[in-house]
Amino acid sequence: MDVRIVYKRCVALVVIVLAILGAYILKLADFQIINYRTYADSALSYTASSIKVTAARGEILDRYGRTIAYNRMGYAIIIQASEFNKLENPQRNEIIYRLTRIIEKNEGRNEDGSQKWEDSCPLIVDQMGNVAFAENSASAIRKMETMLELQTYATAQNCFDEMADRYETEGLAPDVARIIMGVRLEMELMGFNSSNPFTFAGDISQDTMQIITENSNFFRGVTVEIVPIREYTDGTIAPHLIGITGKIYAEEFETLRKKGYGYNDVVGKFGVEKEYEDTLRGQNGIKKVRHDSKGNVIYTEYTREPKAGNTVVLTLDSDLQRATQQSIENIVLAQRAAGIEGSGADANASAAVVMKVKTFEVLAAATYPSFNLSTYLQDYDDLSKNPDNPLFNRAFSGGYAPGSTFKPAMALAALQEYENSKNKGDLHPNEHGIDRNEKITCIGYMILENAGNKMFICDGIHHSVNVTQAISVSCNIFFYTISQRIGIERMNYYCKQLGLGSKTGVGLGESVGILAGREERSSRNMNWFDGDTLQAAIGQSDNRFTPMQICAYVSTLANGGTRYSATLIKTVKSYDMNQTVREDAEINKTVITKMEASETMMDIVKQGMKSVTEDGTASDTFENYQLKIGGKTGTADTNKSSRGEDKTESPNAVFIAFAPYDDPEIAVAVIGEKCGHGKVMAQVARDVFDEYFFSAKTAGYAVITDSGIVTWEDSGDSMAG
DSSP states (O other), X not given: OOHHXXXXXXXXXHHHHHHHHHHHHHHHHIIIIITHHHHHHHHHHHHSEEEEEXXXXXXXXXXXXXXXXXXXXXXXXXXXXXXXXXXXXXHHHHHHHHHHHHHHHHTOOOTTSOOSSOOOOOEEEOTTOOEEEOTTOHHHHHHHHHHTTOXXXXXXXXXXXXXXXXXXXXXXXXXXXXXXXXXHHHHHHTTOBTTBOEEEEEEEOHHHHHHHHHTTTTSTTEEEEEEEEEEESOTTSSHHHHOXXXXXXXXHHHHHHXXXXXTTOEEEOSHHHHHTHHHHOOBOEEEEEXXXXXXXXXXXXXEEOOBOOOEEEESOOHHHHHHHHHHHHHHXXXXXHHXXXXXXXXXOEEEEEEEETTTOBEEEEEEESOOOGGGHHHHHHHHHHOTTOTTSOHHHHOOBOOGGGGHHHHHHHHHHHHHHHHHTTOSOGGGTSOOTTOXXXXXXXXXXGGXXXXXXXXXXXXXXXXXXXXXXXXXXXXXXXXXXXXXXXXXXXXXXXXXXTSOOSOOTTOOOXXXXXXXXXXHTTOOOOHHHHHHHHTTOTTOBBOHHHHHHHHHHHHTXXXXXXXXXXXXXXXXXXXXXXEOOTTTSOOEEEEOSSOHHHHHHHHHHHHHHHHTSTTHHHHTTOXXXXXXXXXXXXXXXXXXXXXXXXXXXXXXXXXXXXXXXXXXXXXXXXXXXXXXXXXXXXXXXXXXXXXXXXGGEEEEEOTTSOEEEEEOSXXXXX
């Protein structure tokens, strides 16, 4: 063959080979350098699993930046479906059982004896292997029957047998099978799949974590991850207001699923944790995880970074809240210990609210008896069975007759009605109200002819008193008389402006209350009588207000007649405190009503309230006190005694106050259930004033700046709050 032909062919072959190699090199460069990210993402989408990453929940702070609820990082055992579901049932069952034994050994059990892994299966197995339904588990039984596609008449043994077949636990000891079944059922109920991992157990110890990670080859599909765990600095501080987080209930899931929640997520159950769920909740992230043939993680990448929730800064002052809680508890226990029948021997509960009068920020809202958020779940059964109902938020939802603390509102209505009539040229304005100087004679009782000559009594014989004196000594006859002049409609016209019988805007399930009158009676198809007007004038009849409402009413009086929307939220910050999400409450105020009463009339009422603390019904408590205080006592009959039965129950004790008198900063409303005379609750107000005006922190106060930095500054005011 011609050498030249061979040479040409060799050259052609070399060119072809080089061209092929060049193409490969170019393609590899495209894969590995030029478009590396695109191809890596594409490959990862086919070979890796997408896993949800839990975002940190926003924290809850008090007004001075002190932590109330925060996140502690802990370990959780997570089962990933992408690997776990590749295994056969026997291997899955063995993994689950081994995990429970490790936890049983290292973690023990919860205080109530329940296991620390997720298992809500309502079946119990005794030592003889007999199967039965757990007590009080009707809802759980129905969920189990639905999941297993069994009829409602299925027995416990039917359910057990169905799961034994479903999860291939035949041949195992009944107690062992029950443990495995419980977890497997829970996984199904929680919608366990490749995008929804199952949290087998949370907040495990480091010992448990190490055992599982060291045996990762056996625990296929099981990982231990660091997750945020909700904690409370002091679970006794305002538990009714703060609330807790917990697992999503089945009845909640359909609604929450549309908002992007999974079965394993936690949500606020009550209080601020629930009310501000959308604010506190973060945005979960997503990461892609790739495993080798042995189940080991060989690659992880976030496709969406988790975003922490916002931090909620409350208007509460933790120290003031603690002092208020302690004070109302002390009064109840002291009254009970004194053992005076009909005057506090049966005292059992109390509530108090403290507000800033110029902003309606809630500084404290206490309820007694109370509970501890840190042990809420363990204590729940006992708390729910307690006849004194410690779970009930009395401060925001309790409805109480205000007793004589209602009289300042009555006095303002009568004074303003007189002024309005006089300004209209009425020749007899005292027929519609009362002048500040007019005196009414009290002989201890009055007879109402329009009520069948029924006798209405006073607690004393006060002789001749004007409006400020009547407030000071709490003369019923005076207020019976002026109620006849102005009538229930005009009384309520002013009471509504003061916020009585209306929500304050604070939220957290607050009650609306009841303002006694024809309108309310008509809603119940009942009549209103002349005698009811007299009873309403002294804070009895159908009047029922929350301590929150009563405090808002006092604050409106104290600040000169402006009723703002009450708030428990001072501001909202980003998790790192660098951005403001919601303006400060002192700036972002909402006016609900302005009183149609002159400042002069309100000053007259406040003078009467000052006299209460100086020489009236609360003077014993505030004698020689460092501040001038405006206040009013109230003693309200309980439902039992108001029906005319033997007065075997003590009346409720009520007290309201504001301070300082000349330039009011805060207002207080206190209710003591069955605590006797209202003056006993004046001590709570004094304790509040001591803490707010004269505690050690008056040397300075904390400030959360726009940049999120918490500082402690000199107040420049000896009475800084």
